[in-house]
Amino acid sequence: xxxxxxxxxxxxxxxxxxxxxxxxxxxxxxxxxxxxxxxxxxxxxxxxxxxxxxxxxxxxxxxxxxxxxxxxxxxxxxxxxxxxxxxxxxxxxxxxxxxxxxxxxxxxxx
Amino acid sequence: xxxxxxxxxxxxxxxxxxxxxxxxxxxxxxxxxxxxxxxxxxxxxxxxxxxxxxxxxxxxxxxxxxxxxxxxxxxxxxxxxxxxxxxxxxxxxxxxxxxxxxxxxxxxxxxxxxxxxxxxxxxxxxxxxxxxxxxxxxxxxxxxxx
Numbered sequence: 450x451x452x453x454x455x456x457x458x459x460x461x462x463x464x465x466x467x468x469x470x471x472x473x474x475x476x477x478x479x480x481x482x483x484x485x486x487x488x489x490x491x492x493x494x495x496x497x498x499x500x501x502x503x504x505x506x507x508x509x510x511x512x513x514x515x516x517x518x519x520x521x522x523x524x525x526x527x528x529x530x531x532x533x534x535x536x537x538x539x540x541x542x543x544x545x546x547x548x549x550x551x552x553x554x555x556x557x558x559x
Numbered sequence: 560x561x562x563x564x565x566x567x568x569x570x571x572x573x574x575x576x577x578x579x580x581x582x583x584x585x586x587x588x589x590x591x592x593x594x595x596x597x598x599x600x601x602x603x604x605x606x607x608x609x610x611x612x613x614x615x616x617x618x619x620x621x622x623x624x625x626x627x628x629x630x631x632x633x634x635x636x637x638x639x640x641x642x643x644x645x646x647x648x649x650x651x652x653x654x655x656x657x658x659x660x661x662x663x664x665x666x667x668x669x670x671x672x673x674x675x676x677x678x679x680x681x682x683x684x685x686x687x688x689x690x691x692x693x694x695x696x697x698x699x700x701x702x703x704x705x
Contacts (some may be wrong), residue, residue: 452589452592453647455585455588455589455592456585456586456588456589456621456698457585458584458588459584459585459586459587459588459589460580460581460582460584460588461581461584462584462588463580463581463583463584463585463588463591463612464577464580464581464584464589467566467580467584467612467616468572468577470616471568471572471616471619471620471623472565472566472568472569472588473562473563473564473565474562474563474565475562475645476620476642476645476646476649477645477646477648477649477652477692478562478648478649479646479649480645480646480647480648480649480651480652480653481619481649481650481651481652481653481656481688481689482567482615482653483610483612483616483617483647483649483650483653484610484649484650484651484652484653484654484656484657484688485653485657485684486585486608486657486661486680486681486684487584487612488587488588488591488606488607488608488609488611489607489608489637489660489661490609490677490681491584491588492588492591492592493607493664493668493673493677494596494673494677495592496592497668497673498690500600502668502673503669505600505602505664505668506664506665506668506669507604507605508595508600508601508603508604508663509604509607509661509662509664509665509668510601510661511600511601511602511603511604511605511607511704512561512604512606512607512608512657512660512661512665513646513658513661513662513665514605515605515606515607515608515661516608516619516654516657516658517654517658518605519608519609519610519650519654519657520651520654520655520658522610522612522613523613523647523648523650523651523653523654523701524651525649526613526617526644526647527644527645527647527648527650527651528620528648530640530641530643530644531641531644534637534640534642536640537614537618537621537639537643538614538617538618538639539616541613541614541617541618541643541647542575542614544613545609545610545614546610548610550560551634552605552606552608553602553603553605553674554611554616556601556602556605
């Protein structure tokens with residue numbers, strides 16, 4: 450039941466932010482919504498209810514490193530799409546591996 | 560260029576595109592919770608900023624821009640790729656707000672109610688991301704960059 454609630458809440462919040470972002474112009478402004486805290490908003494409430502505020506605060510602290518890795522990911526993707534004639538979906542998907550490496554690397558270092 | 564909200568884009572988006580975003584969002588939220596359960600909150604928290612929805616969103620932006628150009632009799636492939644690149648450039652600025660959201664939540668959550676923490680953290684995200692976008696826009700205009 451907990452997993453179903455998590456899936457439904459996550460799906461709803463993420464689609465809401467994605468819908469708002471897709472309707473905004475110019476596209477660079479819409480991109481702000483690509484880095485909206487949608488997953489965090491969906492997850493933190495459920496985590497606080499289930500595991501308490503201290504647990505959720507530790508997650509939030511780690512999220513700062515995840516956001517730093519996202520910034521580098523977005524910079525990499527932006528540069529590749531502007532400069533190279535690479536297809537969008539494979540480029541953005543393969544670069545997720547870089548995000549995982551960066552995020553875990555930062556977590557180990559800090 | 561002023562910031563605009565185009566209701567037409569909401570209407571033009573097909574139901575399967577909304578369904579894709581819903582499923583992606585649901586799966587990412589679910590997986591972030593499962594990773595936290597398995598590896599602890601220090602690792603699980605990283606995935607609260609996982610850009611999992613980004614590939615789907617960027618490819619939808621590319622598709623819409625390409626179709627728009629093709630309706631006007633143009634190829635549209637390059638325009639679609641550049642639009643996705645612009646989305647990524649905007650996301651870079653959004654990440655500053657995302658980190659501020661996380662820091663606000665981290666500091667406030669142990670001492671304040673959840674609703675207040677998330678409200679202020681969301682306002683911090685929006686305020687910082689929008690201010691940074693306008694500041695960059697102004698700086699680019701002053702330097703004649705685009």
